[in-house]
Every structure is written in C-alpha cells, then in structure tokens.
Amino acid sequence: MSNIPNPLDSILVPENKKKIKIFKKNENENCCYYKIEREDHTLGNLLHSQLLTDKNVLFSGYKKPHPLEHFIVLKIITDGKISPNEALDSSLKDIYIKLSLVEDCIKV
C-alpha cells in the first residue's frame, strides 16, 4: 500500500543471505573480493585505511555501489607473502586493539 522500504532493511541481515561472501578470480590467487552485507562507510573506511598500513598489502579499496542497497564491496591484493584472508584477519585484530586502547584512556 505504501512505498516506504522496511526501515529494518538497512540493519538486519535477511535469512537467505550471509554476512560475508567471498568472490575470487582464478587468474591471481592474491586478489580477493568480499561482499559484506548490512555495513556502510563506518566499517568500510576503517578497514580500508587499516589494510593500507600493512606492508604486505599492495591494493585495498572499498565502495558502496548504491546508496539504497546496503552492502559494501572490499577488494584486497597482497604480494604473495600472506593471503588476503589473513590480511583481513590481522587488520581486524589491529582495529580491535586500537579501540581497546581508547577505552582504557577514557576509563582513566
């Protein structure tokens, strides 16, 4: 009856989709695409800038293809010493450590 999209569309992951989907090109094993559902620039920009500080990562980029579709696409290319999955893993752990440092500063 009305055109309003469900406001929970931008927050909750629907049941038929997974949170992260990995696309891989067969030519290059060090290049990987990740499609992350129900996330936006809050996480995308943070992950992308943290990946750029890693020495083994050659390329990282993220985009939100359409403002009304709530997912981001993240691309990582490494130089072969570590796989893109490991680079993503270590950058997420670094972000967690940095945020817990901020928490300690605030509590004091």
Place this chain on the structure above:
Amino acid sequence: MDLKINKVSNYDLGITIDNMSLSLVNALRRTMMGEIPTLAIELVKFEINTSIFHDEFIAHRLGLIPIKSEKAIDFKFTRECNCDAHCYKCACYFTLDISCDDENKSVYSTDLETKISNKNDLGSSVFPIHFSGSNKLIEKKPILISKLKPGQRIKLIGIAKKGIGKRTCQMESRFVG
C-alpha cells in the same frame, strides 16, 4: 594515544585526541550518531483531536521530541519481544489530555505524562527532555507541540519504542562534530 578533555557539561563534551587515524575517529563519530539505542515516540493513538492541526501533523511533531534514554539499554526491541504488538517491556507510554476553556492555550512537552502499570516498570524513569541546556536562547523553555483555542481538545496516547539512528533520524542519539 593522548586524550585531553576540553569541555565538559551535562550536554557537551569536547575531546582532543593525538596519534589517531582519521578513519578511526570518523568511525567512532558515525557509530555514536547512528548505532546507540534511544527511545522515541513511534505510534500515536488519537481519541479526540479538535484542534486546527490534523492527526499526522501532531504525531510527526511528537515523534521528534527527544526522550531521556539512559534506560534504553534495558528495554527490548519490539521485534525481539514475546508480546503481540507492544508491552511494558519493549515500549513506554505517554498520555496527553488537554482541553482549552477560556483563553488561547499552548500545549508543551511538559504536559506529556508517563503512564505506568506499577512502580517497578522501566518506564517510570523515562520522560521527555524539556529544554536544551546548551542553547542559551531556549534554555528554560519547554518544547511547543501545538496551540489550542477555546473549545478545542486533544486526547492521545503516544507509544515510545527503542531504536537506533540508522533506522530513523528521530532516534539519532546526539550531534557529533
């Protein structure tokens, strides 16, 4: 990482941070604005409305009134609650019953009353914020909802639910710059 606090009050907080990347600060800012749960009036049931404004107009204004949400964490989201539509565990009820007799009358946010079923309800400590302390012009004035002429009456129940700023801008918890 150094944190220095520039300005503290009940409504303001100013911080200077050294040695932090811009994207991390921006992520904190976006999370503060969009993902902290607050309460806001979402449903309004009208019994009597003989004022000059139509129902949706007054409901829209009621939805934008900020509500003290320190207890918002204890409330449940409506989609997670076991009840049918809403209950005292996932929503907070406000009533408004104003009639105008002699002179022109203004309806303020101080006229909204909290309706609770017993003293242990979560809703007993929830009330609308009546004035903005940081803006000196409107510091002591409550929020104006509507105006009535003699013979007009408004009676309604407002149902406030828990939500986050990403969902609707009524539930944005704060302004961060």
